Amino acid sequence: MSLPLIDYSSLVSTDASIRTKEIKKLDKACREIGFVYLINHDIPTELIDSLKEAAKLYFDLPLDEKKKIDICNSPNHRGYGPIGEENLEEGAPKDWKETFDMALNLDSAHPLVAKYPKMYGPNRYPDDSKIVDTLHQYYKSAFHVSQNFLKAMALALQLDEDFFTRNFNEHVTVLRMIHYPPRPSKQHDNGAGAHTDYGCITLLLQDDVGGLQVKSRDGLWVDATPIEGSIVVNIGDLMQRWTNDAYVSTAHRVIASNVNCHRYSFPFFVEPDYETVVECVQSCQSENNPAKYERIFSGDWIQSRFDATYSYRDKSAS
Secondary structure: OOOOEEEHHHHHOOOOHHHHHHHHHHHHHHHHOOOOEEEEOOOOHHHHHHHHHHHHHHHOOOHHHHHHHEEHHOOOOEEEEEEOOOOOOOOOOOOOOOEEEEOOOOOOOOOHHHHOOOOOOOOOOOOOOHHHHHHHHHHHHHHHHHHHHHHHHHHHOOOOOOOOOOHHOEEOOEEEEEEEEOOOOOOOOEEEEOOOOOOEEEEEEOOOOOOEEEEEOOEEEEEEEOOOEEEEEOOOHHHHHHHOOOOOOOEEEOOOOOOOOOOOEEEEEEEOOOOOOOOOOHOOOEEEOOOOOOEHHHHHHHHHHHHEEEEHOOOHHH
């Protein structure tokens, strides 16, 4: 099995026949595997190169400098996550990676911050303004691509084109930088434990090192080998709930880098406004296939997954 290729330029084509053909390919991929390579997207190559350089600059900083914005001290999950902070696979060793998270930057006085303080609020940035500027530029560019992708998914599901995107006004979409340092021994092979993503979709930019693996429907782990110029897109849990398991949130993992190798990746977790009601869409249910999931606020789901994944948010540990 290999991941299918979806042509972004065809998804946004003004030629209806080209667009329809590509949307049908996307629908098939979402139903059969839930992972695709997105090619011919419009994120500038120069911006991607700048983002990779920004990650190297940031993660090369001394640990004390990075921990000035330690995510453990953030009420809304922003900033630096040290090695061992995250444990994506229950019962497995903690993930061998360090991270940086950012999302919409809302002032502390914003009403949503008072209402949902664990999901909204200000970002916590590195001191280097060049790094921060690059992060903002990439966030904006990736968000644009994500919205066009969601429009195509809506049409594939026989919904209004804006069915998903109208829920992205004050969303909780997260851009993450990840550094997988060289593992200290062969025993530390868990870069990121097996998991599914929490939101609608994820756009993953990865370097050329490799390590991402996707679990096929027959239970085999398949390498998602990097393809130059592509972004990997996968289905998240909220989309699986919305589609009544028609589009499946597929498990994936990252094998730790070799002893002398560094790996960098940049997942863009596309997650809607907190109070987005997620319930089975009409095209994915019938008398013989009733809705399997209760309606839920998207933010409640995502927050519950954060609380289960990160040790610093475990109330029982305090």
